[in-house]
Amino acid sequence: MKKIAFLLSILIFTSVWGQDDMAIKSQVASAITELREFIAIPNDALNADDIDDNVFWLKRKFGERGFNTAVLDTENMPLFFAALPVDDAKPTILIYMHFDGQSVDPSKWNQPNPYEVVLKAPDGDGFKTVSFGELDDDINYDWRLFGRSTSDDKSPIVMLLNTIDLLKKDGKEIPFNVKVILDGEEEKSSKPLPKAVKQYRELLEADFLVIADGPVHPSGDPTVVYGCRGITTLTLTTYGPVKPQHSGHYGNYAPNPGFQLAQLLASMKDKDGKVTIPGYYDGIAIGDAAMEVLKSVPDSDAEISDKLQFKSAEKVGGFYQEALQYPSLNIRGLGSGWIGDKARTIVPESATAELDLRLVVETDGNRLKKLVKDHIAKQGYTVFDHVPSKEERLAHDKIITVTEGSVTDAFRTDLDNPYGQFLVKTLGESFGKDVIQIRTTGGTVPIAPFINELKIPAFIVPMVNPDNNQHSPNENLKIGQLAYGIKAFYGMLTSELN
Numbered sequence: 001m002k003k004i005a006f007l008l009s010i011l012i013f014t015s016v017w018g019q020d021d022m023a024i025k026s027q028v029a030s031a032i033t034e035l036r037e038f039i040a041i042p043n044d045a046l047n048a049d050d051i052d053d054n055v056f057w058l059k060r061k062f063g064e065r066g067f068n069t070a071v072l073d074t075e076n077m078p079l080f081f082a083a084l085p086v087d088d089a090k091p092t093i094l095i096y097m098h099f100d101g102q103s104v105d106p107s108k109w110n111q112p113n114p115y116e117v118v119l120k121a122p123d124g125d126g127f128k129t130v131s132f133g134e135l136d137d138d139i140n141y142d143w144r145l146f147g148r149s150t151s152d153d154k155s156p157i158v159m160l161l162n163t164i165d166l167l168k169k170d171g172k173e174i175p176f177n178v179k180v181i182l183d184g185e186e187e188k189s190s191k192p193l194p195k196a197v198k199q200y201r202e203l204l205e206a207d208f209l210v211i212a213d214g215p216v217h218p219s220g221d222p223t224v225v226y227g228c229r230g231i232t233t234l235t236l237t238t239y240g241p242v243k244p245q246h247s248g249h250y251g252n253y254a255p256n257p258g259f260q261l262a263q264l265l266a267s268m269k270d271k272d273g274k275v276t277i278p279g280y281y282d283g284i285a286i287g288d289a290a291m292e293v294l295k296s297v298p299d300s301d302a303e304i305s306d307k308l309q310f311k312s313a314e315k316v317g318g319f320y321q322e323a324l325q326y327p328s329l330n331i332r333g334l335g336s337g338w339i340g341d342k343a344r345t346i347v348p349e350s351a352t353a354e355l356d357l358r359l360v361v362e363t364d365g366n367r368l369k370k371l372v373k374d375h376i377a378k379q380g381y382t383v384f385d386h387v388p389s390k391e392e393r394l395a396h397d398k399i400i401t402v403t404e405g406s407v408t409d410a411f412r413t414d415l416d417n418p419y420g421q422f423l424v425k426t427l428g429e430s431f432g433k434d435v436i437q438i439r440t441t442g443g444t445v446p447i448a449p450f451i452n453e454l455k456i457p458a459f460i461v462p463m464v465n466p467d468n469n470q471h472s473p474n475e476n477l478k479i480g481q482l483a484y485g486i487k488a489f490y491g492m493l494t495s496e497l498n
Helices: 002-039 048-064 154-169 193-199 257-266 288-296 301-308 365-378 390-395 418-431 448-454 479-492
Strands: 068-072 079-083 092-098 118-123 126-129 144-146 177-183 208-211 223-225 230-239 330-335 350-359 382-384 399-404 436-438 458-460 476-478
Touching: 002 048, 002 144, 002 154, 002 479, 048 068, 048 079, 048 154, 092 154, 092 448, 154 479, 193 448, 208 448, 223 418, 223 458, 230 257, 230 365, 257 350, 288 436, 350 365, 365 382, 365 399, 418 458, 418 479, 476 479
Parallel strands: 092 177, 092 208, 208 458, 223 436, 382 399
Antiparallel strands: 068 079, 079 177, 118 126, 118 144, 144 476, 230 350, 230 399, 330 350
């Protein structure tokens, strides 16, 4: 009898689970239609008209779901705000996403228009285009939607909207006040955000913040991230002759700015990739509990090496997750003279390096920039913040222009925070899997203003596939991630806090 009862319970559970999956798959079909419509609105962060067009779409779509909406003016692009009617007895979740995207070069894409979604199915090591009509019979979760911002970051917005639809169909009451803030220039570092959060503080008040941006862990398992690195930038330009000169006439005589810059950059790191500038890693200590969490992430250094095709990693940390706990010093671009078919036999007039410095909570971006500039001066350079004049060129042996970028701060929430524990528990129950907890992710989301001003804990709950090509040509979203995101939001918005 007990065996029959056990089998019956399994059948009932399987039936309910199957109905749940069928309901989500039906909602995924709606989400695909809505995402195609959303992607068709260009969203270049550099184009104000694009941002306005997207805001208009968002007002309509959130309004249809019963949200009160507002366009929040800033010193640059507006923010979009939406909230369901507030009940003072409920805790409040604030959800941050962004709707702007990187610029596109259509010539680099394998489709005519990056803003017109193309459906593709796996085909060997690549993908083949298929008709959207083929989704009428069944939705294949392994197929993909290709288009700009399909993964970064329009799809999580569509996931949330369709979760609200499903909650209404199921008659579920949300045990939270839900507020949504959507950024229109995240891809431009969100410079107006700190002032805007201060200006709209009362509107944005919440108990905790969830950032729906970025990819899940490469394993595909549910992921909660407790922090991310910040970023700042430096542009370094060294100088040779005032105009390019024939290398036959002036090679061995006119200073070569390329060699100067190469020697300078080489002085900043040792052979293991560690920054040699004194004080660069000051203040960073990783305790035993944090180290245990870092080691629990199921990364494979060998797989990363194989995927990226290099033999030995830099040794800032002992393994990948540990490396992300330290600030980086990265050369993101180098330029001098001409290369390839356009190469010329000249001594260039200048050489430029673009640096980005990824920040962690313990490091201040302005302090690190000063350390780099002080190091440059110790190498015998006179440092300018402008292109030097003739008089300045003749007065100094080695000159350099250093231009500083703005600072986006890092953030990190304690690993034992109760809201983090709620998210881990909820996602674990939703997917029946252990949740991967990541202390700090390598990328940057401009969230520090919310934490500094609102004094609330923040967590990243990524939704999209890790191989999505965000910021690159052929950006894509695996259709199964729409189901993942709807299921994740559904769990978060129906579970009670302990």
